[in-house]
Amino acid sequence: MSAVATVVIPGETVSRVSLSSEAVDLLRRLWDMHGPLMFHQSGGCCDGSSPMCFPAGDFMTSAADVLLGIFDISPAQDGSQRIEFWMSTEQFEYWSHTHLTVDVVKGRGSGFSVEAPEGVRFMIRSRLMETATPFA
Numbered sequence: 048m049s050a051v052a053t054v055v056i057p058g059e060t061v062s063r064v065s066l067s068s069e070a071v072d073l074l075r076r077l078w079d080m081h082g083p084l085m086f087h088q089s090g091g092c093c094d095g096s097s098p099m100c101f102p103a104g105d106f107m108t109s110a111a112d113v114l115l116g117i118f119d120i121s122p123a124q125d126g127s128q129r130i131e132f133w134m135s136t137e138q139f140e141y142w143s144h145t146h147l148t149v150d151v152v153k154g155r156g157s158g159f160s161v162e163a164p165e166g167v168r169f170m171i172r173s174r175l176m177e178t179a180t181p182f183a
Contacts, residue, residue, distance in 0.1 A: 052116025052132055061176065064116045064132050067150040070169065074100070074120050077161050078128055084161070085131045086149065087112070088171065090138040098149055098169045099160040103131070113139045115147075145173040 050066040066074070078084055083103035099106070108114075112133045121128035132149075134142070149169055156168040 050118050050120060052118050055114050055116055062116055062146075063176070064118075064147045064149070066118055066120070067148055067172075069151040070149045071120050073151050073162060073165070073167065074118075074130065075122075075128070077165075078120065081161050083129075086133065086169075088132070088134040088138060088147075090135055090141070097156055097158065097160070098132075098171055099158055100162055100169060101159070102161065106133075108133050111136050115139070142173070144175055146176045148172040148174075 048071055049068045050071050051062045052064045052066075054060060054062050056063070074084060077100065081102045084100055085103045085106065086098050086100050087106050087108070088098045113136050115132045115134055118130045118132065119126055119128060120130060148171070150172050151162070151167050152170050153167055155163055155166055160169065162169060
């Protein structure tokens with residue numbers, strides 16, 4: 048089962064981020080191991096451009112970050128397993144026209160993301176959004 052994040056950016060009506068079914072499955076396993084989770088997508092090169100998954104609260108967000116959406120990965124869709132997806136404002140300026148899908152691929156990243164020991168890493172797949180208004 049894939050998941051679409053709730054729309055949280057004021058004035059928007061279309062979700063900007065979703066999870067592949069493989070990502071949902073992995074996140075449920077990671078939740079069982081680490082508890083509540085969060086994503087942060089920063090800019091940069093190498094693994095800095097991959098979405099990083101942390102235990103909720105381990106990565107401090109600020110006014111320099113944008114909350115793009117909140118996922119509910121609970122099987123019952125009852126809000127008991129909510130995962131926030133954050134992006135740096137600077138990165139969002141570049142990606143404001145895109146819809147992002149978090150997917151999972153084999154291979155280990157070199158960052159601090161909680162999936163690294165599992166031999167997989169999260170990866171972003173993107174497509175243009177027809178309805179997106181550029182972030183200002």
